[in-house]
Amino acid sequence: MNAGYVVRRVLQFLIVLWAAATINFILPRLAPGNPVRDRLVSQASQGGPLQDGIEEMVRSYNKQFGLDKPLYVQYVLYLQHVATLDFGYSIANYPNRVMTMIGRTLPWTVGLLLVSLVISFTLGTLLGALVTWSRASKVFRVLIGPAMALSAVPQFLLGLILLFLFAILATVFPLSGGYSIGAIPNFSMPFMLDMMRHAFLPGLSIVLTGIGFWALGMRGMMITTKGEDYINFAEAKGLRDRRIFFSYAIRNAILPQVTGFAINLGTIISGVVIVEVIFGYPGMGSLLFNAISGSDYFLIYGIVYVTVLVIGLATLIVDLLYPILDPRITYRRA
């Protein structure tokens, strides 16, 4: 792997971050009026014990982003804050800072995502590959139909159905939350089990919808790969079928599949946001939902930005690991 490739990819990552931040900056200001300011003012006018704090916040907001400052100064200040991940205070949850709230919920989302993605990607890719292989059992061809059908449905819709079936009709799984009410998060076994019980249905909706998607992609790649000359020669060499399947076919077909993984990561994570809302799972998704309901703009921007950051980072890591999979990459312009 040469340095040029790494530099280029990291640069791309930074550009994406910058673009996301800029979009976050421009969009609210395009709306008629200044919704952020209005929100702050309306919060301030409600009175109550946090009154002083809110007024302080309004003042500091005006100082930093006040309308009297020219736009580009506002922009530069904004970028500075974004670079340090300082999104200020949460309007609706004052005096909590945005980053503190995000920090509390991020691990839950990452945990759910990591496990679900790994399972759905592995199972889906294998299924897609097996479906195309003439020597493999025909049962997979039957399985892929329902899998693909499920992949058409947005994750949260499937989540709703699963919730209804397994938490309401049959009370196998809990209705919502990340853990039972009253339980104190720790690393003990009972808590872990409780957590898994709560994460099961959300995870299942992600996995079931994901399998069909990955299977469809892999199926296409495998069909293309199967027609390649090196598969033909591998057979002419008298290689065992299993070896051809894994070391020759999958090993090559998985390359575009991994690229597809990186590209679709963003969409999948966006979907998970809504899934969390459905299940009341204490991750970034639920936090975002509450933020939207409460018009807590700072929190919204913070969450969106951090999500873009995480996705960008994950994509970057996948891209940097890619040359390990494909030895040709170092010699080509990425």
Added chain:
Amino acid sequence: MTGLPTDLLEAPSIPAPELTIFRERTPTEAIAAFCRRNPQTVIGLAMIATLLLIGIVGPLFVNTNDADPLSALPAQSPSRTYPLGTDDQGRDLLAAMVAGLPDTLRIGFLAGAIGLGIGIILGFLSGYLGGPVDAVVRIAVDTLLTIPGLLILITIAASIKTFISVNTMALVIASLAWRQPTRIIRAQVLTMRERAYVQVARRSGMNTLEIIGRELLPNLFPFLAASFVGAVFGAILFSIGLEALGLGPQNQPTLGMTIYWSLRFGALLRGMWWWWMPPIVVLVVLFFGLLLLTIGLDEIANPRLRRTA
């Protein structure tokens, strides 16, 4: 060469035999063969057509004004007068479905069409002209594709929450719907640009617009169709996502908003399945139909994926 009689090199004197000309299929046979080979497109189209029909014909049978709140007693389970029951605000849910379905479809088709339109323009210009134009477009699309669309849309929608109508939603979604079509079309144009028939057209003096219009576009048609369906699929997906978070038209009973309201009012826990289930069913049918159509069109565009007889 050695001792070769020259009379061998004259044209043969025996007339060529009649070649069997394969009988052209009648239109019915062609359609039947197509259905057998590519059932996905047909079934997908059928599903979507049915939904469209419900949307168009429905209002003739159901009074869509009953979709407004306070049209009926709230929280009724399904009965003969109200086949899909009513919600907490007194909406006749069957009317809401009939009124909301066209709205959801409209958002999808509008956003998809705008997205495709922009995609065609940018994709062709970028792919065909190359150079700096291509570089700019490519970087823009790649960057924007990495940023998850839903999140941007959430930011936008959250900022204009009170102003969202069906058409505004379509526009908001369209602002991102052009990314994938541009990418796909650009890639195709790049491949086609170097093909022989384009070189020939160029040499025979056609200008850029002519070449795009008369040579490239017709050959791209399957891809355009597939891109359009994909764009509509994505747009509806986005719209449902936004609506589930409450970021849709506040006063229209689009399918997503109905689900949102039902969850807000705890319909799940209260067993009011008639509130949230029908929209889900319709959405599932819609998504299945679009997915099948996408797969079917993919097979037409890329014959290698076709099943052999």
Added chain:
Amino acid sequence: MTAGTRPKDSRQAETLRVEGLRVYYHTPRGAVRAVDGVSFTLKPHERLGFVGESGSGKTTIAMALIRLIKSPGKIEGGHIYLGETDLLSLSDERMRQLRLADIAMVTQGAMNSLNPVKRVREQVIDALEDHGERITRQEMDERITELFRRVGLKSEVAQMFPHELSGGMKQRVVIAIAISMRPKVIIADEPTSALDVVVQRQIMETLREVQDDLGASIILIGHDMGLMAQFVTRLGVMYAGKLAELGSVNDLFDAPLHPYTQLLIASLPSLAQKGGLQGIPGVTPSLLDKPSGCPFRTRCPRAFDRCSAEEPQLREIQPDHWVACHLY
């Protein structure tokens, strides 16, 4: 007589004996008869070539010999005797074991015949492993070095990835793999089409040396008559899925019997005579809907009534010179 073997008394000195091989491709519009009744023998140490236009069936024969015909193609009938065994009667697993060990193939398009993500040495080793060879890593490396030396490759090549090699080098790797288990038969399907003339010659030289070393027989498939003439000892001319003529190279070039062969040879440019390039008028017939009688009659300058009525059989007109033509 057990199934899958042939009577012991018939010509033991043959390495390979093909009888009435038929391979059809089943399309929605009917069966394309890619190979329609081909018979020939291959003797030990022999170099047998097959020439023909595209679509004449020569590559299909190669694939059929190692039983790699894929759907919608199917071997419809005939026998392929490798020694005593009819390859067409073997189980899939047994056939897999025979591939490379007894009958090896050097494929067309070596540009892409090697797995892009695995190093060259792994691709030599995995074949040996799957054929049951259990030897230590050191022995393996020694063996590879020796193999590569035979085909004119340095041992460093083993550590490389395919994309780091030139076309000629890749083809040599393919040849090295093909001979790694000392097969009795090597089938080379257009091994040099994608290479430039200089490398072509080198590769053919390598093939010849390798064959001498092993004492194997080679079947060479191609469309370049000139190349054929320089390399093979016996030549078969394919047309529309059938053998038109089969005989020693000298016989064929000195006194070609079949009109098609005569036209083919006439079309070769010669340094001795100057003149326009001669082609063969007409087009190959559809293999889907073959004309009755002799498939070549539509383009044959010497066709007569019998040619459209009756299909000519391949018969030995002179010692080891076979023709399928009613003129004889």
